[in-house]
Amino acid sequence: MINKLRLFFCFSCIGIAGFAQEVEFTEYELDNGLDVILHQDKTAPVVTVGVMYHVGSKDEAPGRSGFAHFFEHLLFEGTENIERGKWFDIVAANGGSNNANTTQDRTYYYETFPSNNLELGLWMESERMLHPVINEIGVKTQNEVVKEEKRSRIDNAPYGKIIYATGINKYVFNQHPYKNSVIGTMEDLDAAELDEFKSFFKKYYGPNNATLVVAGDINIDETKKMIKDYFSSIPKGPEVERVKVKEEPITETIKAKEYDSNIQIPAKLYVYRTPAMVEKDAYILDLISSILTDGKSSRMYKKMVDEEKTALQVLAFPRSMEDYGTYIMGALALGETPLDKLGTSMDEEIKKLQTELITEKEYQKLQNKFENRFVNSNSSIQGIAASLATYSVLYDDTNLLNEEIEIYRNISREDIKRVANEYLQKNQRLELDYLPESAKE
Known part of the structure; x- marks a missing residue:
């Protein structure tokens, strides 16, 4: 289906009527449950490929805080076809940039390339989804990276506990996993076994728990074909059970x-x-x-x-x-x-x-x-x-x-x-x- 979206530029403060800029997108679903959204904009020869997984810190098991954020790092380690430590080199060598971020509710990975490297971006994200390499050396390496991030952004940063809510949410949530910080505790990550990381990936990183977005200078039909080629054969993951925890109202200061x-x-x-x-x-x-x-x-x-x-x-x-x-x-x-x-x-x-x-x-x-x-x-x-x-x-x-x-x-x-x-x-x-x-x- 094609949806036409209008963004309104309103200049009411000077009495000029707003005008609309249309943004079109196409949305459909693959048989394995992957939600796909395409947006064509030929203004500049660039394209962004993004995958958002519906998993965040609230989905972590008790005593294993920080897993979702840890995977934000771990899934750049490499795959069966991308040598360990080469992900960023491949992106940079092809004129691109990439990043990822995690919240309590979702994790988002994206690359932006010159549009002639669209297929590369799709291949890399399909590699991340299909067969990343999750092993001891990767876990140990990223454990140190996360520890350093925690030290620099929270432990040693002025007002870090406020900026990242580690000094707040534990007071206003009693039952809901929002009480935990997104970055988690190093004790939980240190105590985790390799099989636990592998199980977390299998549970939450299937195509049926993800949305693929491709935006920019693309041909819709050609992009659909590439997406089918790279993503349709990825097996559907288990059905994800959403967190359902109800908090009692706060009634006393x-x-x-x-x-x-x-x-x-x-x-x-x-x-x-x-x-x-x-x-x-x-x-x-x-x-x-x-x-x-x-x-x-x-x-x-x-x-x-x-x-x-x-x-x-x-x-x-x-x-x-x-x-x-x-x-x-x-x-x-x-x-x-x-x-x-x-x-x-x-x-x-x-x-x-x-x-x-x-x-x-x-x-x-x-x-x-x-x-x-x-x-x-x-x-x-x-x-x-x-x-x-x-x-x-x-x-x-x-x-x-x-x-x-x-x-x-x-x-x-x-x-x-x-x-x-x-x-x-x-x-x-x-x-x-x-x-x-x-x-x-």
Whole structure:
């Protein structure tokens, strides 16, 4: 089937009517369950080949945290036909680039090549899916790589526990595996046997748990033929059983302290558990973030940074996930400002959202920002490929490439007030003091 998606460039702030740029995609499924999405754009002679697997850190067995992220590294080790350590060399030698990333819910691999190397990209991803080499030397090598990543990004990075949620989610999730960090613990990875890694691959990396996206300067019919040649013979994997864990509501304030030897400036954080990413209220919380901290004219910035001069920096953002989400807001103290003072100021801004409608001027500014963000998110081939894969895998609706902006457009000022009241209550949150190691008593 062919779906025509329209991206709207809205210039309402200067009274000019928006116009549409059509983005077409073709979506179909192979007999082995592989979801395929093709997008043709001949603007530039480049192509992105991406595969998103519906497996993330939430799918890991107890005591084996970090497996999904580990595979983000391990599956670059080599295959039966790609010599160990040569993956990146092959990509670079053919004018390409590649990367991968992992979340709680999915893992995404992609390559971008000159379009005359499309077949190479498809072959490499089929190799990754069909017969990667998973052996002791690869596991040991990537174990060291992951350890170094953990040290550099979390253990030795200022505010690393906040950026990667290792110091947050464990408080707001009791049962759901979202309580674990994506990178996992080194103890779990060290304790794992080789057969456990092989079993994890067999369970989650079959074509029926994956979406293949090809975007860019392609011929649709020729690309379909290549995909059939390289992917149709890959055996279907076992049916994946999705995580189904329900959390009880948070009804009492959770108070905690975390210490970081890499910081000198303490921070006050509020963290709330919020709805799944597909829910309208998750989108509304995204707008609330913009109201509070997006730019120097935002409410918390003007109040706490400019006027009160109590905060060095302010933040508010949602972390949307497939089953639940979290909403994080906070501030870094300026000078000797007590953290309680930062908390009081944040509560005042929450209260305004709960009791007063935002102004029409704020509302229009908000809509313009999100129109622009939507357009920019799909301004590159890599961006379109990632969006198509994400909407297919996590939202089960590839058409959201078009429709998502309509969700934002249909959010009212009353919706914003309602959601602030429903989710941003004191008894539904974690209050976290994030302190320098030297502040320990």
